[in-house]
Amino acid sequence: MSAGSPVGMLFRKRYLADHLRDREGVDFLELCTDHYLDNTPSVADELGLLVKHFTCVPHGIDLSLGSRDGIVESYLDDVLRVVEQIRPPWFSDHLAFTRAGGYEIGHLAPIPLTRDALDTLARNVARVTARTRVPFALENVAATFAFPHAEMSPGAFVRELVARTGCGLVIDVANLACDEINLGHAPEAFIDAVPPEAIVQVHLAGAHDDGGIAVDSHSSPVPPRVWQLLERVVDVAPHAWLTLEREEALPPYHEIARELDAARALAARVRNGRVPA
């Protein structure tokens, strides 16, 4: 693994052969936890292969930490089983809810920025961290709307969550760029507000425009604005692991490798430009 920010990507099966051929191309792979919850032989074989050859970090999507209904214990059991198999430096999910009052949304919904929602989140995060010694981190999601009755800014909300739970942060700079377009939120204000020591990982990706709405589709190359925000995060959190996410319109691997190299170069440039303490 490189001396500076490790650089990796969200694992897509299409690139498995490329990763095995070019082991130095990624320092780690982020795995979608939910893909490995089915304990079938083929799933177990794939997970075993990845864990054997790469450092892996699981990233889940359905803990629904913002739900007042609480964590679904059977799902948490399954997630922790995968975490035990991988033995990662941390695992993560999202600052979101996917169910409420018995309704299954089936996708990540942003959390109202209220003190009550913060209480719920803190309670659910504590429930997760009480079950494992592996550190747990949360990722900011992109939103196309904001709930009314906000009582604090997104950055203040996350800062207080970290203070109350000790959780880590996965900063998705692509999502911050989407929120800037969709909600008018200032990404820099968010980055400056959250405790840098909590930032363990950064996500970068491309979005697409849907009639003026930025959609976090992970379907295009990383745009300049996201590189710009990445630079800011790396400046405050130089050891955060950088993760390229590409889920749609998958390009040839050499294009992915080029973006991974660009992330590596950016991190080195920021690191070299820092004044030693």
Place this chain on the structure above:
Amino acid sequence: MSARFAATTVTDEMQIEFARLVTSPAARARFANAPSEEAPALADLSSQSVTYYANALLAKRLHEIRRLLPSIGRRGDLRARFAAHAMGFAPGGHGRHREDAIAFARTLGDDARLDRLALEATRGDRFGALAIAHGHLSWWFRPWKHARLWSGRLAVPRRRTGESEQRR
């Protein structure tokens, strides 16, 4: 009611009302017409925001279905048919896309079976056919060969779907 209790209630209600709206086209339509009556805690949220999120959610589900059902996925525009399917079926939790795909495939299979039976019944030498699909008993009947074909359908009791099913 204390301010603290009021805030608590509002936060909880906002999440529940939002989840209900994005999983129910009927509730969204009511919300668009009378937001403060349908979802008081979300009255300040534009119905366009809710609709956009709900449509994006449907698009994501359909995208997964195209991936999981490659033969069906190669077909043309499935959005309208999928939206009709999604009105009564919203799986949750781990494996939800697989369950969604299985249910959608079953729906399309029922469509194909009904079309085939209706077409076969038009053959003059057939006396008729029966099929249970989409919550209805469909029938085609001809009292003797080459007589006029009678057809109809009756709703049959079945497991409730839609909003009531999603609440668990």
